[in-house]
Amino acid sequence: MSIDVTTATAAALAEALADGTTTSTEVTQSYLDRIAGADDQLNAFLHVDAEGALATARAVDARREAGEQLATLAGVPIAVKDLIVTTGQPTTAGSKMLEGWVPPYDATVVTRLREAGLPILGKTNLDEFAMGSSNEHSAYGSARNPWDTTRIPGGSSGGSAAAVAAYEAPLALGTDTGGSIRQPAAMTGIVGVKPTYGGVSRHGVIAMASSLDQVGPMARTVLDAALVHELVAGHDPLDSTSIERPVPAVVEAARRGDVAGLRIGVVRELGGEGFQPGVRAAFDRSVELLVKAGAEVVEVSCPHFSHGIAAYYLVMPSEVSSNLARFDAMRYGLRVMPHDGASAEQVMAASRDAGFGDEVKRRIVLGTYALSSGYYDAYYGSAQKVRTLIARDFEAAFEQVDVLVSPTAPTTAWKLGAKSDDPLSMYLEDVATIPANLAGVPGLSLPVGLADDSGLPVGVQFLAPAMADDRLYNAAAALERLVDMPRLEEIK
């Protein structure tokens, strides 16, 4: 039996590796060849670690040869968003501030990948410090959407999304603060999951907004995403927000995929006006398929979701302004001397001006304002109260239904540059994904087909209560079998 290595699912690769049909060295080399051939057009990778990936692959092959019992995904390569720190490879966060920086330790999620024997192909492109919905805020140029390279791949985990969609990697890790896994997954026609807040360790993930950030899997199938989720999730004593409870049974749920009798709520506030007709039509078709598969679908109202963006664009920049204070040009990162004899404070200000891009500066200044004495209660304080109301909307909805559904994003992928001059219009793209981050609940984006109007991928988002991530995988796996999602054959 032969297997087309770069188009096979990770689950199929894992089986082929286990039964000796192929080797990790062969699989890893195939992906490295694919990256070498395609990434000039896609710019999905900021760094490719061919040597390190092949060394891991050879070690796994040797252990398997020796009869060792290995992890399910042992030998299956993965790409890692360049916000997640790695020894032996640079971590830039997509910023000039960290150009060339090689971290002295591994993130917990990276340690888990290494322990399970997954070759790390390299580090993927992102909006600077994960701030953006298009990848255009990367200091190293935008990654491109493999469905149409004149378009954005989404963001901020756009490099991971493009790499998986274009068969440059079977799997990737992303991070999601307001939709940064789910939205690029939707834009590129792949599966992306933001786990429950605290479900996956943030240790070693460069912090953007600590109460919102979460690491999660990106993959071409629901089952593949579940396999990564199960591997990286679970309590970590190095992350004080990590939940000390068993990991939800996501792999079992992804294999089950049965929505008969499942109560599914369509969120009234996440659709309709402002959503592209082709996105709405694809979403409506998906809901019909879920009904045909036996789900009980009702409409539910989450009245405060419409204020999610406003609350998010106060809470997030406030945390950003605090978290990014660590980039002070003293211990690591860029140092710019504005003139001879400059003081530490002058060096700091010059370095932060030179090292940060426009969007990062915009958010730091906005957050500094929201936290200022005299404005704190009116802005940060009020936003935190809206956050409570959004969490209560979720609680009320989940008393009526098991999962919620909505389109993942209001539009399909837009042209590079189309929204660059208007930060607010870019922010509005996050309307459907932000509530989950504010409330800490898990969300999954599933590709459900191409929009009739744009011919580009559309994602449907599933949302579930905290620590019920398995419900996402169950419902999405059921829909995955029924939708008509074409394969991306060639990069246009």
Add this chain to the structure above:
Amino acid sequence: MSSSAISRDDVAHLASLARIDLSDDELDRLGAELPAILEHVKVVQQVAGDDVPPMSHPIPVANVFRADVPRPGLTPDEALAGAPASEEQRFLVPQILGEE
């Protein structure tokens, strides 16, 4: 207090608090963009009543301590590997205090 009243001078003050030496062009641009963003987000002031508690963290956890046992940390060389400048196993920084 009107949120849209943020001026270019306010932006300059905020940037100095945030230790970012913004150029004149950047101050002009942020001076125009921030009022538009604040105009949009200030709606939060009208949404929640006084009885709604603020939420700082989505999944409440309390008293998180790990066991107080020593574990290996970074060596001085590892800790200094990314430093812009170092000397005698220390971070070398520009002058912090005045000269007199």
